[in-house]
Amino acid sequence: MTREMGAALRRIQLGSALSAFGLGFTVPYLYVYVAQVRDLGAGTAGVVLAVFAMAALAVLPFTGRAIDRRGPLPVLIVAAGAAAVGACALGVSDGVTSAVLSAAVLGAGTAVMQPALATMLVWCSSAATRTRAFAMQFFLQNLGLGIGGLVGGQLVDVDRPSSFTLLFLIEAAMFVVLGVVAATVRMPRAPSLAGTVPADGAAPKAGLRVLLSHRAMVQLCVLGFVIFFACYGQFESGLAAYGTEAAGIDPSTLGVALAANTAVIVVAQFVVLRLVERRSRSRVIAWVGLIWAFAWIVAGYAGLGHGSQTMATAAMISTYALFGLGEAMLSPTVAPLVADLAPESMVGQYNSAFALVKQLALAVGPAVGGPMGASLHGPYIVTFVLFSLGISVLALRLGRHLSPVQDKPSLAAAPSRVVAVSVPGNEPVTAPTVVH
Template sequence: MRTFWRALPTEGRWLLSTVAIQTLGRGLTLPFTIIYLHEVRGFDLGLSGVLMSLIAVTGLIVTGPGGTLIDRFGARVVLLTGLVAMIVGCTMLAFATDPAVAAVALVLIGVNFGVSWPGFNALIASVVEGDLRQQYFGVNFALINLGIGVGGIVGGFYVDVHEPETFTTIFLIDAASSLIPMALLLGPLRHVRTHVESTEADPPAEGYRQILRRPAVLWVTLLTFIAMFIGYGQMEAGFPAYARQVAEVDTRVIGFAFAVNTAVIVLLQFTVLKLIRGHRRTRVMQVMALVWAISWLVLGAAGLLPDTVVAVIGVLAFMGIFAFGETMLQPTVPAVYNDLASDRSRGRYNAINAAAFQGGAITGPIAAGLLLDQGLGGWFIAVMVAGCAGIAVLALALERRITPSVNGVPVAAGEAAD
């Protein structure tokens, strides 16, 4: 870690040093928003679910235009706009007693989600490059999980559905936490540029259609979508539903499982970064796919012995093994996108990455709900394992279409891409 920190430019240190604090506010509210809407504000559960979906749907809608604006005006301007939307949205939600007000608030939060992923990734890529960039994405992911995990634990002890003001407080803290990256963008990072001014002699910047015609982009985007579909798309829906309905474990076990997930990521991310350094990113993705397949099989085994100690161990083990796989995903996929991109198209490349992420996060819960509602727990596990096999195949196809440098290995040590 000391070697990594010394290698970072000053701007990279500023970005990284505040990540956990920034995400602490999000961790306070993320697990409790639907509880707030349903149990505190009195909206029925179906309406609360629809309102929650507005965040992801809005994020997906604005990601594309956001990527174009990042390339045209720079990530800094777009991120500041998103942060203002986040502050206003969280503040409105803190006092929302009407569904329409809550809907507007959640749309504003979704706007920030839609531009923050491509914006911050473009900012990171403009500050660090090469192997250091891959390490940065991994460390950044660990710190995000640390902030969200600690926030979730603190929020769980603090909020009380019988005291609405406790929920008002956490949403206001979430709004205030957005002031930290805003201060960085207006202060130490105000000179960082993520776009290049074009001249008449320059060729036109790549558009989305041109980018998506690149085979490498198509393969990595499909891989990202499937990874999100069987991964993060199940964390808030498929996994808890399976654990409760099929494995029949207590809700406290599910809560503790998320704590295990966070702990494994924070404790192992640095070790994993050291182990994967210099290895082909596509091979790391294949190992990740194997690890995830094992995790889903473990969860499936927990469902065979419901309401037992074995089921509890299986649910906790699933989250630990799955988290180990996550430590391989986050350093590799964003690094591939940014190594494929040029400075004039970096916003669009990261927007495509974000759209694939959000698409998987939206469709994953739908598929899980359909399967588990019909009592098809075995088929649910089978679909997840099949998805892991798909990731391994896609990673192999991607390896043949990217250069060794994009794949994370020195050119002299790599093989020429097809």
């Protein structure tokens, strides 16, 4: 990595962490703000949360092409500006229409920022450093979200709407800071991705058809859907409902469980990174499936094991902690793999496609898991144990369609050799590839 690439990467990571810090101020309290503080009711709060998520599904299909045509930097700045406007507007909204429209703008802005930031990380890293770059981003974002949530919790007062307005203004300020920091970044032309940076006005070589013909990418998207559906899509819906209904834990304990999840990620991230960065990505993901299957079994004991309340509470907190361990293993594997699979002119489109799959899973996950977790306790646990084992199976199948360097990036440091290359529309083919 050149000095220029390193400087740009540090600025991007800083801006990403600050924006996560801003999100942490408001995301945990959005439902309470709309339903109770603004007295718009639970129904409106549900609509606002749904619109916040659905806005991402509306904009992400167009985001990738914009990134590949214009570059990730201007797209990120526009998205940060939109998110700042949405946050400010939501902070002063006192009616249904204004709250819904503000949530739509905020949701669209934050959704577009994800693939734009991911593409900037790709441009500012090499194949050898990309794993660590994405792990650092995940670590800083979780740290920012956790600290933001803790600080925000000390400022909010449901009897003072102005305290929530302050939170949204702080969130908007963090998005503005992200835009300003991004504007100061001098995007380098990374040698390993020289063709990724499009010439002025040049259109990408291909679009959705090429992506859908790329078997490895399609399999990774399917795998990603199952990952986000079986984990992130259950945190604040099905698993929370199961914990309170079946395990009988106090709702406040869910906050402790989420804190344990974040703590494991923050503490374990770089220890885990040393263990996984020289190992096969597909096998690391397969191990995550096994860890999460065990986590669901522990959750099953909490609600169905007829143990003491103390044991049930400890089991639920352990479940969230085990999910955090799996998340720490995924951060240096899945996101860099998306970038390594992308053709040079389609990095933005691949990142946006994967972000869209994530949003779909986060929309479907609560809709399926919420009712099951609340009432079908046994089937709920069995279903998600099976989904977790499915992650392992899908990961091992994906590994067969990856080139050796895509599956194990540490091989990039080996002497030049002939390796298999995964290309859209084909199985991996043997071709002379110079590995530096």
